[in-house]
Amino acid sequence: MDNNILLLKYPNTQLTELTGGYTNYTLLLEGSDPLVIAKVFNKSNCDAKSELNTLTLLNDSGVSPRIHDYFEDDTSSYIIMDYIHGINGQRFLDQGDMDKTREIYKWLGVRLASEIHTIKHKNSHSDLPIIELMNGIDSLDFVPSGLKDKVKHFLDIHIEEDKTLIHGDFGPHNTIVSDNSMVVIDWEWGGWGHPLQDIAWTVWFVHLHYPDFCEELSDIFLSTYRVHSTLHISEEAVKAFAISRVLNILNRIQYANINVKTEWIRRLEWTLNTNFAG
Template sequence: MTATSSPAPMLPPEVRLLVAQAFGGALPLDLAATYGGFSNLTLAATVGGQRCIVKAAQTPFKRADLRNEATMLSLLGSSGLAIPPLLAHAADERWTVVVTGWCPGENGLQTLAAMPEALPEVYAALAATLAAVHRVVPAAGGAALLAERVGHARGMLASLGLPDDLRAALAEALASDLWQHDTAHVVHGDIGLHNVLWHADSLTLLDWEWAALGTPLLDLAWLRWTLGWRALPDGLWPHFLACYAAAGGLPQLPAPQGLRALMLGQIAMILARVHDQPAACAEWVRRAEWTRGFTL
């Protein structure tokens, strides 16, 4: 995971203590900022001689995200997937902390900026990785259920102060039959270049905070959304799909209106999360309107 040239970062004393308690008294040293990590306090550190990534959160939603990430990484720890290893999960009254192993590579957005010619290779690797994720048979262990998030978002819509036509479009999206799936598969939940590391022709899939058990179609729809939102070359989508199918990807892709329903449903779930953050809410309303007009 790429460190940045930001000023020397700091960990709150409570977080340092939680990390030290989880590592037998070893304090986090050699702190460095990481690329991304916008939703939590995220730093690279050396703990007990091992390079790690420390993620910490205080707000209830973000703490729940980190608990969910720890649960999913634990469940997937023996799967052989290209994901960061979970090293520790700790909490006190104010903070939740997750520590994972450090993984080499640059964030996918850095690769986009510096080596756009590598994108076909990156998306081929992402397709193979995601197909492997979707084939995992989840074990019991408290993993989040996508259906519960859909239900929560449906219940929140009326209180979000949205324009009537947008609220109706989001409600219709959340009512789609596509959210129901015969078998609950592992779903990453926030797939895209922003959550991958690319290094020496290999890929690591990061940030499992929104992972859940549900329909893998959400990951495909959201990847399509990120391609469109970032205005990436049109050929990357069929290229990704061909590589995903060749790697044994599971679902049959729905018609364009079905893809749009999944995209809008994801945005509805995000709006339910940020309902008390006016700037974030306004931005996701803007993205929802863009999605309604996005040509698929």
């Protein structure tokens, strides 16, 4: 990928690709002051606009990295934002540091309930996509018909709630954690939607990837969320929104290779058969 535009705008810097939780192609601009990263999207990728507008909405909130600039060249879009010092939150789970992990799941509940979901669609003019409870499974030809029928059964649910800001892929994997703080990164799936979109995905994530700890960590997260919110969270609703988030991904991978599709069909079936905390 040609990054000449970055070197022109930020001379005397060295570009280093980052992993550690960042999605897409993310570069650290070593030597910049303040230290910043560039998140690079294909110009045709509409997720860039969602991330730009979400970060702009949250700028200087402390919830997300502070955005500095946005520009494009012939092929790519570039979002320039603060480099956040710390460790990806999922790493503490992977390393078995349960004391820190419990603290992180409390922070997730506080951040989500009191600083993200308090931002209401009706009070904002920010141009973000509307994310509904998804039930468009009939068009997914690669999903077995038996699973489609089960999906329709679980999504036959009526929930009314003001739309709030949602992250779209919320969880420890999209946080940078330091000693006493947590910053939420990777907002390209951000939008306006029901708060359960984020709540269900956080619970789904820990059940799928960390079954030995899922009940305890889900309880910590949900209990903390409820301290800061009056939102009713039921088992039925968590299941429905978890399925909806999986459908969102299935729609995104329609043209992926067969191995990716097979894995996400497996995850859909697992979601249908799993009992989540509510």
